[in-house]
Amino acid sequence: MTDRDTKAPHDLEVVRRFINTLDVEDGVDLLEGIEESARWLREQGLLDNEDTFTANDAQKMTTFREALRGLLGARHSGSQLSPETVDRLDEVARAAGLTAQIHDQRWVLKSCSPGVDGALGKLVVIMLNAISDGTWDRLQVCENDRCQWAFYDHSRSHTGRWCSMSVCGNRAKQRAWRARQTNPST
Numbered sequence: 009m010t011d012r013d014t015k016a017p018h019d020l021e022v023v024r025r026f027i028n029t030l031d032v033e034d035g036v037d038l039l040e041g042i043e044e045s046a047r048w049l050r051e052q053g054l055l056d057n058e059d060t061f062t063a064n065d066a067q068k069m070t071t072f073r074e075a076l077r078g079l080l081g082a083r084h085s086g087s088q089l090s091p092e093t094v095d096r097l098d099e100v101a102r103a104a105g106l107t108a109q110i111h112d113q114r115w116v117l118k119s120c121s122p123g124v125d126g127a128l129g130k131l132v133v134i135m136l137n138a139i140s141d142g143t144w145d146r147l148q149v150c151e152n153d154r155c156q157w158a159f160y161d162h163s164r165s166h167t168g169r170w171c172s173m174s175v176c177g178n179r180a181k182q183r184a185w186r187a188r189q190t191n192p193s194t
């Protein structure tokens with residue numbers, strides 16, 4: 009899967025990249041080890057070099073990633089957000105130490121906890137800002153269950169359902185077409 013025209017604006021792209029650290033279709037996980045996970049956070053500027061990072065932190069990170077995939081997946085028709093997913097998301101926000109501060113004469117939200125809690129909290133702040141500026145609703149995960157790639161919906165109608173019309177969109181159309189051939193009444 010390539011990124012094509014699916015990049016999100018501003019910092020929201022970091023959230024999109026975070027969700028896509030797991031390629032569901034190929035099973036390739038960029039956060040497979042502790043070192044890899046810490047490196048990813050440092051490369052995004054979310055974790056300081058001197059911050060320690062444990063196996064538990066790596067676990068927190070992948071749990072949060074999958075909860076975010078669940079949050080976006082719950083936008084699909086007929087889908088629901090599970091109570092476990094809500095708990096996991098709330099837990100990350102609680103641990104982040106979110107605080108409002110005055111910066112350049114305006115209130116800004118900051119994630120003040122050290123280590124991985126603060127790093128994941130920075131992602132929460134990015135998402136809250138994206139809700140404020142209206143970009144959050146356009147971050148989607150592909151409706152193809154085997155894909156679930158996070159993409160930014162640049163479509164004018166805001167109705168993008170697949171990461172790529174030419175790949176997952178066509179697959180869905182072909183499935184619907186085959187279903188109609190087997191059962192023409194539907």
Ligand SMILES: [Zn+2]
Pocket residue numbers: 150151152155156157170171172176
């Ligand atoms: Zn897809």
